[in-house]
Structures are given as structure tokens and as C-alpha cells.
Amino acid sequence: MNKVPSLHGPVSPTKDIRPASIPDVIQAKNLYKTFGSMTAVDGIAFSVQKGEVFGFLGPNGAGKTTTMKMIACVSPKTSGSLVVLGMNPDMEPAAIKARIGVVPQETNLDPDFTCFGNLFTYARYFDIPDEAAAQKADELLEFVQLTEKRDVPVEKLSGGMKRRLILARALVNNPEILILDEPTIGLDPQARHLMWEKLRALRAQGNTIVLTTHYLDEAARLCDRLVIMDNGRILVEGAPADLVREHAGQEIVEVETSDDVVACLQDLKVPYEMAGDMILIATGSSRDIARVLLDRCKPEKVITRPATLEDVFLKLTGRKLRE
């Protein structure tokens, strides 16, 4: 058997032990956002509890970024209710923004300043006095491991360093909620792992983190709970491990597609799914299925692996390309 070790590893077990008394820091009900005739967010409801990492997953155009922008008070909702830290973004945007930190999808550091200058200038926007701002800036440079680049202009930084600096910038005001829109987009594996490490450290300090990502292993690693969105709607919500169990089973057998294999599977009455040039079989016992397949169907290639969030994602949102 041609077994390939899983790249994703088993998803971590959930730690859903929060008592009901933990307050919601973000609460959305029947939330809509339309741009002209296009509905970007189509009546969603969710709540984020204090101290959790909450993920928004979905293909391009699902409405994730629009939702983030509404939470961050930079894009007004069309209708419905949204409460952030007990306040209405339409009424008290400055008070909310003073208590949240935002890592945008686009790198929008200030090219006219150094790393330190970026953090220092940004801290001023939060009415932080100069002395405290300078101290905070140096503290944060150390946290994101950029102390050596303190006085370097930002355009000299690598992509990973820029993302880390943006993370540092989002922390200048000691935010109660950190909002990250694709925090590790375009980063190499080393830089992603460092970013994850920093986010886990922040979570351990009791920070609430809301993030969007296209990387499903990232979501499985970081998120306590997540929603999968598509076409402006929430399809499912839950802990990553629970979602995998409910929607993708425990294990997956992948077989290369051929007419013989398809006929064979139909004979055996094994439920399967076509995915491009591979056939996927969700099962509780991948070894047994694989053995039967190898004995009876003469496949070219068989892979067994644990089910992942990616299986759930593709099952729910389909395999059609989004552009």
C-alpha cells in the first residue's frame, strides 16, 4: 500500500469548557451587507466569546472580509444587529476602535517610517502619550522579534517581517479583541509558524481573537470555534474537530480514478465522492477499505489519511473554482 503520511496531522481536540457566564464580546444577528444589488453578507448570526479564537472560513467572495470590516467599524452594516464590546458600531465607532486591534488583509504599513516609527505613530492615533508609546513600541518589536530591525524603513522588510510588524501594530493599544484578516497570507512555513506561535501566546494571555483564513490547517490549529461561510451565509459553526467528525467522518481513503475502480466501488456499494482525478471515500476504518480496494479493484494508487477540515470545507462549499 502506498501510504502517504498526513500533512495536516490530526486536528486538536476541542477545549470547549467555557461556562455559560462568559460574555459575548461580539454578537451578530440577522446581519446584512449589500453593495448595490450584490449581497455580500446575507443575514448571518454568530457570537464570539471572551478569550476564544474564532475563525471565519470560506472561499473568495464568501463575505468574510466584509464581516471583519463591519466588526472593525470601518464599513457600516446595511441592516440587522451587531454589538461589539456591548456597543453599536454605528453609534460609537471610536470607542469600539479604541479597544480592538486590526490586522488587515493588505499590508498597509506607513512607508515613510521605520519599524519603530510605524508603531510609535500608530500609538499616537490611540491618544497614547509619547513616552508610553515609545516604550510600547519597543516592547512589541521584541514580541514579534523585530528588535534588530527597529530603525529600518519598512520597505526593507521581508513579507513575513511586514506581517509581524502589522501584528505588533495591532497590539499597540492592548486591544481586547484582535481581528486578523488572513494573517499569514503569502508567508513561508517558518514565518507562518512564528505567527501561529505569537497568536497562541496572545490567546494564552486571555485575548479574544477573530480571524479569517484560507489555510484550513491554520484554522484547525488555532481556532476554538469557527464558521464556514459561502455566498454571504454561514453554512456550519462549531469546533474544528466536531465539524470534521460530523461532516467528513474519521478517515479518508483516496483512490486514483479509473473506470474499473468506479465499477468496482459500485459493485461493493461503497459510498464515494469524485474529486477531480481522485475518488474520496469517507470511512471509520480506512485500513479495511484500502485492503478490500487493493484486493478487488486493482487501483493504481491508494492513500489513507485522517479526515481534515479541508474535507469538510470542500464538501460544504463544493470544488468549483471561485474568482
Added chain:
Amino acid sequence: MNGILSLPPLSRRAIKVWHRNLTVFIRTWHVNFFPPLVEALLYLFAIGMGIGSYIPEVEGQPYVTFIAPAILTIAVMNSAFFECTYGSYVRMYYQKAFDAMIATPLSIEDVIAGELLWGATRSVIYVVIMMPVLAAFGVISLPLALFAIPLAFLGGLMFAGIAMCFTAVTPGIDTLNYPAFLFITPMTLFSGTFFPLTILPVVLQYLALALLPLTHLVAVMRMLTLAAVTPVVLLHLAWIVAVTVLCCIIAINLMKRRLIV
């Protein structure tokens, strides 16, 4: 949707945006300090003394003294206008600076107000650097000409507001060339700057007074540098204040419409 003329809510945080731009300006002072000096000298020599040597007197003044206020006023216009067109557009579109700022307690209204204040401040800085040069050549009448400094702020704010309206509606940076060449360049020439308005046909005189903001600014500036203030100054100032308030309000509302979706 808010109306284009509704009064935007502003806060003192606008100063933070102004402060950010000032910090960058001071850090690059060497590229910012010399252009006004050089520009003042170029105008004085080329037009004032070069062309001026063929012109005995204009309205009872040596030609170079006649155009001295125009040199100051054109500097006021250009520094604010170009700061709030190309400068602001680069910060808004290429650097995404406004997006970064409005993720903080700053509102978009604060950000644009800060940009407008900064545009006006650049005009003041330009005039402050130019004045000693003009004074050294004895073409402005001190101390009354010192009022050119507050006037530079008012005039700068007017052109910053006008500029920001164009920035708010321009599809791209290239199309900012249209207002620069179709509005600013003719205004530089036909606003009573290098020759008196009175030699134009009457219709054009009225058009200049009605449509070209520089006309009013030059008129006030000339009264200051020639120490010949008449009550008409109040009419000019009233026109400038009205247009400044109107354009700044429209600029902020248009920018909000562009950036907050």
C-alpha cells in the same frame, strides 16, 4: 447616505494626521526647504527683473513689486493644491494610509480634515521661507506683509479643499493632471498675477472674479505687500472664507463617500 453639504462631525484627533505629515516633512526637510527659496529667486530674476526691465511701471509700482504678491500667492496655491491632490492620493491609494488610520479611533472625517490642515500648513511654510527673500529685495512692505502668513493658511485651506474634491472623484492618479493643467495653470496666468485684471475684457474680469479663487487671494495679498489696504479687502476675504468652508465640507463628504462603503 449623508448629503454632500452636511456638516461633517470632526474631532481634535484630526491633529494627529496633521502631526504625522509634519513629522515626515521635518524628517525630509532638506528636500522641502530649498524649492521655495529657489522658486522665489527664479521668479524675481526671470520675470521681475528680466521681463520687468522692459516694463516701466504697473499701476504705479515697479513691475517686480507688482508681481511679488503673485509669487507668494501662487506658492500658496501650488503647495496646498499639489499636496492634497497627488500627495493625498498617494497616501490614500498607494500607501493605504487612510485605511490604516481609520482602523484606529480616527474617523475618515478626522483623517481628511487632518490632510486639509496639513495642506494649508505647507502653504504657510512656503510663504514663511519665501518672505525673507522678497524682503531682502525690498519688494514687500513690512510689517504689514507679515499678515501674508495667516492669509497663506486661509488661502492654503481653500486650495486644499478644492484639491481634495478632485482627489475624491478622480478615477486614477493620471486624471489629476486635468485639474492641474486646465484649472491651476490658467488660474496662475489670468488672476491678476503678472498683469492687472483691468486690462482684460470686462466679461473676463467678472469671470475671473467669479470663478478663479486665486484672483481674490492675489488681490488681498497685494494690498498687504504694498501696504494699501482698502475696504474691498473684506469682500475678497468673505469670498475666500465662503469658498473655503464650502469646499472643505464637500471634500470631506466626497471622500467619505469614496472610502466608506
